[in-house]
Amino acid sequence: MRFSKRLNKLAPYPFVEISRILTEKRAAGEDVVTFGIGDPDIPTPSHIIDRLVEAAHRPPNHRYPETDGLPEMRRAIADWYEKRFSVRLDPDTEVLPLIGAKEGIGHAAFCFLDPGDVALVPDPAYPVYAVGTMFAGGESYRMPLLEENGWLPDLDAIPEEVARDARVMWLNYPNNPTAGVADKDYYRQVVEFARRHRIAVMHDAAYSEVVYDGYVAPSFLEVEGSMDVGLEFHSLSKCFNMTGWRIAMAVGNADMIKALFQIKSNLDSGIPQAIQEMAMEALSGSQEPIAENNRIYQRRRDKLVGVLKELGLRVTPPQACLYVWARVPEGYTSAEFAGRLLEDRAIVVTPGSSYGEYGEGYIRFSLTTPDERVDTGVERLASWKIPPPQGA
Numbered sequence: 502m503r504f505s506k507r508l509n510k511l512a513p514y515p516f517v518e519i520s521r522i523l524t525e526k527r528a529a530g531e532d533v534v535t536f537g538i539g540d541p542d543i544p545t546p547s548h549i550i551d552r553l554v555e556a557a558h559r560p561p562n563h564r565y566p567e568t569d570g571l572p573e574m575r576r577a578i579a580d581w582y583e584k585r586f587s588v589r590l591d592p593d594t595e596v597l598p599l600i601g602a603k604e605g606i607g608h609a610a611f612c613f614l615d616p617g618d619v620a621l622v623p624d625p626a627y628p629v630y631a632v633g634t635m636f637a638g639g640e641s642y643r644m645p646l647l648e649e650n651g652w653l654p655d656l657d658a659i660p661e662e663v664a665r666d667a668r669v670m671w672l673n674y675p676n677n678p679t680a681g682v683a684d685k686d687y688y689r690q691v692v693e694f695a696r697r698h699r700i701a702v703m704h705d706a707a708y709s710e711v712v713y714d715g716y717v718a719p720s721f722l723e724v725e726g727s728m729d730v731g732l733e734f735h736s737l738s739k740c741f742n743m744t745g746w747r748i749a750m751a752v753g754n755a756d757m758i759k760a761l762f763q764i765k766s767n768l769d770s771g772i773p774q775a776i777q778e779m780a781m782e783a784l785s786g787s788q789e790p791i792a793e794n795n796r797i798y799q800r801r802r803d804k805l806v807g808v809l810k811e812l813g814l815r816v817t818p819p820q821a822c823l824y825v826w827a828r829v830p831e832g833y834t835s836a837e838f839a840g841r842l843l844e845d846r847a848i849v850v851t852p853g854s855s856y857g858e859y860g861e862g863y864i865r866f867s868l869t870t871p872d873e874r875v876d877t878g879v880e881r882l883a884s885w886k887i888p889p890p891q892g893a
């Protein structure tokens with residue numbers, strides 16, 4: 502059998518490997534605590550499930566959905582954006598429901614990139630920006646996210662000839678994996694940069710509702726000119742504990758929405774309508790579940806950050822996002838330190854290096870671990886004496 506070259510270029514998706522190790526350890530009887538994938542452990546709120554049950558019984562929902570979703574769904578998204586961000590969207594031209602942000606992000610690359618074209622991709626980053634680029638035959642130019650720059654790409658450091666050839670820039674705030682945040686001033690600079698170089702900006706705001714200590718994350722679309730240059734990807738996965746239902750949205754520039762619709766309508770057949778009804782219920786119903794989630798994650802954050810500091814790791818309490826991003830001790834690589842945690846404490850974390858070369862030197866803890874498991878993990882860490890790195 503002959504497989505495509507592109508398949509050979511793909512590393513295993515990071516969490517597939519973590520799931521494999523986890524299954525192996527658990528099969529061997531080890532009590533592993535996992536801070537791996539960012540998949541909310543808290544169930545989908547019951548009023549949203551109730552709507553699914555009711556919607557599932559309605560025969561029109563048993564048929565093919567439209568790729569661009571139910572008109573009521575697009576309206577619910579537009580209304581939510583207006584309520585939450587004061588951003589007004591035309592539900593028929595500036596909103597496109599997605600089968601998860603991952604799907605939309607992967608497909609968006611095909612709208613902007615021909616073989617050899619350049620995409621500006623943050624590093625470390627959610628892997629799908631670079632994978633989508635590769636599938637479309639494009640080249641990723643890595644924009645380092647450095648602690649000293651507040652985890653924001655330094656736009657002035659992008660060489661003129663790279664900016665000239667770039668078709669698209671990916672951004673993601675609040676950021677996975679660093680938990681960095683961006684303000685509107687930064688987004689204004691991005692709009693200016695995008696205009697100057699005729700670059701499409703794809704902002705992934707999947708974590709905008711996961712916030713702590715009163716922080717409020719802005720939408721990229723709140724800044725003037727953003728609708729001319731970009732799209733924002735959002736998702737119900739993280740804020741409404743709906744990762745398993747696969748529903749999200751792209752919003753923004755009407756031509757870009759149309760392009761994404763064109764790609765998608767040739768490849769998928771939309772989101773099951775009963776699931777769209779769940780999303781409508783989530784977006785238009787009480788937003789209290791979001792605040793309740795955030796209180797839970799914040800408690801977990803505080804416990805984890807506390808014990809990591811006691812261990813001597815450099816870590817800043819995140820203001821947003823589902824992750825604690827900690828510097829590994831001097832002399833360790835990310836993978837070595839994650840390996841030590843697994844061997845010595847039966848704790849799974851994600852090595853920063855799996856998000857790109859600039860993630861090296863960090864590990865990521867997800868806060869989507871049930872409270873009692875967080876407590877077990879914290880106890881194991883509190884009683885740990887970190888061994889010196891090998892070769893030290």
Ligand SMILES: Cc1ncc(COP(=O)(O)O)c(C=O)c1O
Pocket residue numbers: 539600601602603604627673677705707735736737738744748749
């Ligand atoms: C930055 C980022 N964007 C998008 C997604 C995917 O969201 P969805 O579940 O809507 O596909 C994730 C999932 O972890 C993510 O971390």
